[in-house]
Amino acid sequence: MNYPKEDSIVLLYDKKKGKKHIINLKDINNAYSTSNGTIKKDAILQTEFGKAIKTHLDYEYILLSATLNDFIMKKLNRLTQIVYPKDAAYIIFRLDIKPGDTVLESGVGSGAMSAVFAQILGENGKLISYERREEFVKNASKNLRRFNLDKIVEIKHKDIKDGFDEKDVDAIFIDVKEPWLYLGKTVESLKCGKTLGVLVPTINQVSLVLKAFENLPVLDIDVSEILHRFWKTNAERLRPLDVMSAHTAFLIFARKVCL
């Protein structure tokens, strides 16, 4: 049997409107309210995933288990620009993240990238995330807690201008405004031979990162951008959606050497 637990993150899918409600059951007391009526927590706990569930007004939702994608795209409380799924997924891959790894990140932003790291690192892994703005620390903590990923992430309210406290980590990811100022100290904390990732929104920043790399012990540098195009799902009238995101960020990767 496959029922939600007390701390499950569930998705109520509104088939008519294609709309999604994402709920961590530990965040609600007795009932969850929608514009189409109320659903009791107990009713959710007694409904199998994949089954229909009705509000007191008899409006039907489908109960699904929420994915990290649902969470980031729909539920995350955003104070900042977030790292998008297309980019986040590729960053995980290129940093070669494995369950159990130790990873450094700065800043934490709204916690979207942190959540993706945490899900893959698992309970034996560790993400330490540096963030200098207190309101971001608080908001990201809350976001991670809502997705039950807070135990894997330690958020430090700290500037990285003096570097990270940790050494010899498996991967580092930098998403700050002026990364070129901190890359020297940053690279010191990375295990020899491992990968550093930097995300920047403008190409002028790419240029400054590449210049900073000229004086640092890194090689195998690459710069890329990812475009994600969704298509309409009508089998008889297949065509891309009318609009798409034209840009999120440039991704830069490099590997540390210890000559």
Add this chain to the structure above:
Amino acid sequence: MNYPKEDSIVLLYDKKKGKKHIINLKDINNAYSTSNGTIKKDAILQTEFGKAIKTHLDYEYILLSATLNDFIMKKLNRLTQIVYPKDAAYIIFRLDIKPGDTVLESGVGSGAMSAVFAQILGENGKLISYERREEFVKNASKNLRRFNLDKIVEIKHKDIKDGFDEKDVDAIFIDVKEPWLYLGKTVESLKCGKTLGVLVPTINQVSLVLKAFENLPVLDIDVSEILHRFWKTNAERLRPLDVMSAHTAFLIFARKVCL
């Protein structure tokens, strides 16, 4: 200290040419031969990652730890079109794969996607991969062994026309020629509320998959494609590379309901 182990997968990076050699140390006996001379296995085992190592002809390589990206792009023995990193990473994300999950896949192809699954699933997870062509089973097994991921993947030499043996799995990924023929049986093996991913190269196949979905217990369907554009890394002359991959595959995702 951070030295290679007997079964480490290492990368010898040729700084002059930007060329990469990827080696699983358990695959070599006494020495590894390059066109620039030979390097003894013992020398590799006694060199820290990130340091330089020389051939008997005094040609220098940098010793790095190979990532899955290196392996798939450079070392994988290909009998088939492979799933590319940009797509593989996003598939992992959308299928919401977590360490310890149980996942079904068909076919195994050259094992690229299987390797990405295996790395994220970790030793507590399991990928069962169905493949009907024997030469693909053999080649993929060899590829996974070379990257020390074979213990996590069970390859079954079996057609999926009668469905999968396993039930109630966390995610399923289908990359076969005529997926629409098998989707009914496939969905039966998926846990209620979980996600199915289908990869197809042509848009006609997308159309047939969408039509098959009309009679299956799935919803929240989307179709997308991912474009990955690399840039030249000269800080003073930033511009995209001249050519890029124009297409690898269309990605289709849907969630199982159990009404």
Add this chain to the structure above:
Amino acid sequence: MNYPKEDSIVLLYDKKKGKKHIINLKDINNAYSTSNGTIKKDAILQTEFGKAIKTHLDYEYILLSATLNDFIMKKLNRLTQIVYPKDAAYIIFRLDIKPGDTVLESGVGSGAMSAVFAQILGENGKLISYERREEFVKNASKNLRRFNLDKIVEIKHKDIKDGFDEKDVDAIFIDVKEPWLYLGKTVESLKCGKTLGVLVPTINQVSLVLKAFENLPVLDIDVSEILHRFWKTNAERLRPLDVMSAHTAFLIFARKVCL
């Protein structure tokens, strides 16, 4: 001196807001009204292009000559999806349109593509445009008149199911819902060796056009799509805009043979 004439199409550019007003002077009587005040027609006629002009409320606009791009993007009265500049320009090029050519088109839609044809064909050229819906004929006629291109375009209120009246034309462009039904008759009107262009929004339509071509005297067929990405113009923070058009249409070209 470079002053507007009685029938000039002018652009009033609002520097503060980057907003554009496009006016054909023959369409206004004594004055043009903006939300920032009124400008007399005489004042416009006595202002050189490129100079500032003020409303009676002292709000400043810059007087520019309107381009076809301004007209199509800002002023065209749309009853239909229009052909976008990126596509229209490439269609002109691929159909090898020269001043003085004779060209057939169907349907006229809102007249955007017709206007682009007309501007390049010039007064010695001729576009004959077939359109079966009367309201489109009227609206497109009005659009072309507003851009002083109506003399070059003859719009026939006629279905193309029986073919075009004209023969031996230099190029034909088809933008209708079910082009495959009409391509046989259409090709008959084209000069031997010349190019036919077909625009369709969905890929299913591309498939049906390609199938129709199998039984028609055409060769050198290609299918393509054009993506146009704008960048922000801040020299210090260069990056693409956040969103872009993900799709307008697929373009198909083929050449007629007379074996």
Add this chain to the structure above:
Amino acid sequence: MNYPKEDSIVLLYDKKKGKKHIINLKDINNAYSTSNGTIKKDAILQTEFGKAIKTHLDYEYILLSATLNDFIMKKLNRLTQIVYPKDAAYIIFRLDIKPGDTVLESGVGSGAMSAVFAQILGENGKLISYERREEFVKNASKNLRRFNLDKIVEIKHKDIKDGFDEKDVDAIFIDVKEPWLYLGKTVESLKCGKTLGVLVPTINQVSLVLKAFENLPVLDIDVSEILHRFWKTNAERLRPLDVMSAHTAFLIFARKVCL
């Protein structure tokens, strides 16, 4: 009847291989040689466009009229990177080129963009193209002559560092290495209210052009790039080609004011 003339540019299309031979008939004496045998000039002159023609070895070609697209993509003698059709066509559109206009350009490069201008300008129009490298002047002249467009284009072997000789032209197009050095003088030659186009391959150059514009009498500036993706033409297996051009150039447009 539609036969080639003594100075026609014809295309011999090899149906079996999809290969194209482009020939200006005035360039050949008695016969044209292919790897599949020889075709007499007289035979070509007596074959209607769209018909088959055979070599002395009985190999069949289809006689078509060559388009400017054929010429630029297949026949142009290239000493430089050329302006691609997708870009050239859009430049024509954005510069609002009409038959009979007067246009300035620098440099001439291999003459691809000049040819596109010339075809649209027609015999009543004029393109004056400045080029400082003598070998480019010679090569471009030859290219334009081969496409019978040389009468419309005047190539001046001259640097633009002191500006253009002409004033009050309808449009200007700049494709040189360091355009920011010349934009002040360049803008002086443009009619008030008209459009200037600049093409540069790198984003660093875009930045320098935008900075130069800050001190020049221009407004309504935009920067964009165009991606062109071709699809395979198999109706049953529709998908994009495997590779595409990832980048040709960034296009910058601005309008002159005369305050």
